[in-house]
Amino acid sequence: MPPQPRRHRSLAHTAPRSAARPSLSPQVVRPADFHVTVDVVLLSLRNDLPHIGVVQRSRPEAYIDQNQLQRRGNPHLARRVERVERHPHHHWALPGGHVGNTLLGDTYGTGQTPDTTLVQAALRVLQRETNLSLTEDDLHQVGAFGDADRDPRSGRTISVAYVAVVGDDRDLALHPNTQVGHVSHVQFRPIVDVLARPNRLEFDHEDIVLRAIALVRNLVVTTPLATRFCREEFTLGELRRVYEALFHESLDSAAAAEQPGHADSVRKYLKTLEQLGSQHTPAFERTITELAMMMPSSASMPDFVGDDFVAEVKGFASRSTAPMADLTRQAELMARLARQSSRTRTPRPPRLIKPLDPTNFARRMQKLNILTSVEGESRPTFDRYGKPAALFRLNVDREPTPFLLRLDGLGKSDSSE
Numbered sequence: 001m002p003p004q005p006r007r008h009r010s011l012a013h014t015a016p017r018s019a020a021r022p023s024l025s026p027q028v029v030r031p032a033d034f035h036v037t038v039d040v041v042l043l044s045l046r047n048d049l050p051h052i053g054v055v056q057r058s059r060p061e062a063y064i065d066q067n068q069l070q071r072r073g074n075p076h077l078a079r080r081v082e083r084v085e086r087h088p089h090h091h092w093a094l095p096g097g098h099v100g101n102t103l104l105g106d107t108y109g110t111g112q113t114p115d116t117t118l119v120q121a122a123l124r125v126l127q128r129e130t131n132l133s134l135t136e137d138d139l140h141q142v143g144a145f146g147d148a149d150r151d152p153r154s155g156r157t158i159s160v161a162y163v164a165v166v167g168d169d170r171d172l173a174l175h176p177n178t179q180v181g182h183v184s185h186v187q188f189r190p191i192v193d194v195l196a197r198p199n200r201l202e203f204d205h206e207d208i209v210l211r212a213i214a215l216v217r218n219l220v221v222t223t224p225l226a227t228r229f230c231r232e233e234f235t236l237g238e239l240r241r242v243y244e245a246l247f248h249e250s251l252d253s254a255a256a257a258e259q260p261g262h263a264d265s266v267r268k269y270l271k272t273l274e275q276l277g278s279q280h281t282p283a284f285e286r287t288i289t290e291l292a293m294m295m296p297s298s299a300s301m302p303d304f305v306g307d308d309f310v311a312e313v314k315g316f317a318s319r320s321t322a323p324m325a326d327l328t329r330q331a332e333l334m335a336r337l338a339r340q341s342s343r344t345r346t347p348r349p350p351r352l353i354k355p356l357d358p359t360n361f362a363r364r365m366q367k368l369n370i371l372t373s374v375e376g377e378s379r380p381t382f383d384r385y386g387k388p389a390a391l392f393r394l395n396v397d398r399e400p401t402p403f404l405l406r407l408d409g410l411g412k413s414d415s416s417e
Contacts, residue, residue: 033155038122039096039205041142041163041212042130042172044188045229047349049266050245051188052209053172054092054201055129058184062091063152063202072255079149081203092194093202094209095186096159097125109182122162129183131173138164140219142212150204163212165228192352193270195254196263206254213251220246221405224370227394233374235389236362237381243361243407244353265350272347356410364410368403370395 042053065071066080099121100110109128115121119136126132139162146158175183191213193199195206220226220243227234229242250262257263365371374391381389 035151035155035157036099037096037157037159038099038118038125039094039145039159039161039208040122040126040139041094041161041209042126042132042166042188043163043191043212043216043229044166044168045242045245046168046188048241048245048351048353049190049192049349050251052191052194053095053130053132053166053186053188054194055095055183056088056092056185057086058182060086062086062093062200064091064200065204065206068200068206068254069197072253079147079204081149081152083152087198087200090199091202092189092199092205094161094205095126095129095183097121097129100124118160119162122160126164129175130186131175132166132170134164134166140164140215140225142208142215145204145208147204159208161208161212163215165216165225167228167231169231190266190270192250192257192263193266195257197258210253213246217246221407222402223400224394227371233377233391233393235379235381235391236365237358237389239365239392240356240358240361241353244356247354247407248352249354250352262352266352269347269349276346354411356407360410364405368405370398370403 040053044051044053061083062085063081064084066082067077068079071077071079098104098108098110099118100113100115102114104110106112110121111124115124119139122139123134123136126134142161142163144158144160146156148156150159151157172186172188174186191209194201195209201209216225226239226242226246230238250257250259371392372395374393377391378388379391380387
């Protein structure tokens with residue numbers, strides 16, 4: 001049988017002429033909610049302990065992963081984030097919020113002006129929730145977090161996380177805008193305390209914090225970021241302490257933070273500080289008051305009295321009109337104050353550090369040629385102890401060429417200074 005000729009279907013005949021193409025409905029169907037947010041990890045070094053800035057929402061519920069502990073051993077296990085009653089002392093979150101756009105308006109407190117960039121959104125959120133004013137150069141992008149099980153509320157939420165180093169001279173304040181009013185508590189807390197039970201971070205913020213720590217560890221050995229933890233002028237010992245604190249094993253994971261001697265030692269230290277604040281007995285107050293009334297406002301207090309007590313004494317003295325009393329009575333009051341204040345001395349913080357050899361660290365750091373010495377200036381390496389040491393600052397005239405500071409081989413068995 002001869003082959004049949006091939007039939008070609010014309011596009012014009014693929015459908016009957018009478019079948020009109022369906023027209024679009026004038027009413028646009030609203031898609032499922034799709035949220036884009038930013039979260040910021042604020043890192044600071046205070047009393048040799050890495051701290052993190054966290055907030056508490058004013059709403060009565062918190063969103064906590066019920067599988068968080070199991071996921072530490074099996075990261076591929078699905079999250080089970082559920083809405084629970086907020087615990088006022090143990091439920092925390094990273095500062096964050098929605099990226100503003102014209103569709104949202106001010107629904108989520110984003111303001112009427114859209115955020116032109118994600119970094120701008122992060123800076124605005126920080127200013128609104130923590131009263132901190134940072135710059136774009138302060139932020140480093142950690143990554144995007146958008147697993148479907150990270151937020152049980154409607155739709156899908158994609159969060160872009162950033163990390164910023166905040167010097168200890170800038171602190172978080174309470175929420176400055178009562179009209180927004182969704183943040184009730186803001187503070188810096190030691191990272192090991194936040195990561196360890198019974199404290200819990202909302203959503204997948206624990207993962208974000210650990211990813212941010214890994215990023216910062218990489219940045220401080222390849223860029224001069226470690227100097228941001230220090231004052232403008234610093235000793236090599238102070239700079240070394242940044243590395244020793246950031247690379248301690250307690251920050252390796254949430255499970256590592258709970259190891260004996262880590263979170264429990266930090267919490268014991270924090271509890272002692274809280275108790276000191278409540279130990280102003282009436283006898284102590286009377287001694288302070290009497291001594292203040294006998295001294296001029298320009299007089300200095302002995303070293304065993306803390307800065308808070310000095311301010312209190314000077315406050316009394318500035319309002320005093322009493323004449324100067326005899327030196328014998330002043331000596332008696334000084335001795336009594338020394339006995340009473342011995343029970344209110346601030347303890348040393350726990351030393352959660354990975355000890356590095358001071359000489360080898362200084363040698364390697366100076367080879368990087370990123371520091372410049374401050375001529376004729378020195379101060380003790382640490383506030384409480386240490387011999388006077390030379391001061392350095394970051395060399396801003398140096399070209400920002402990449403480098404690698406290798407910390408391997410710098411460890412030492414003796415952590416004493």
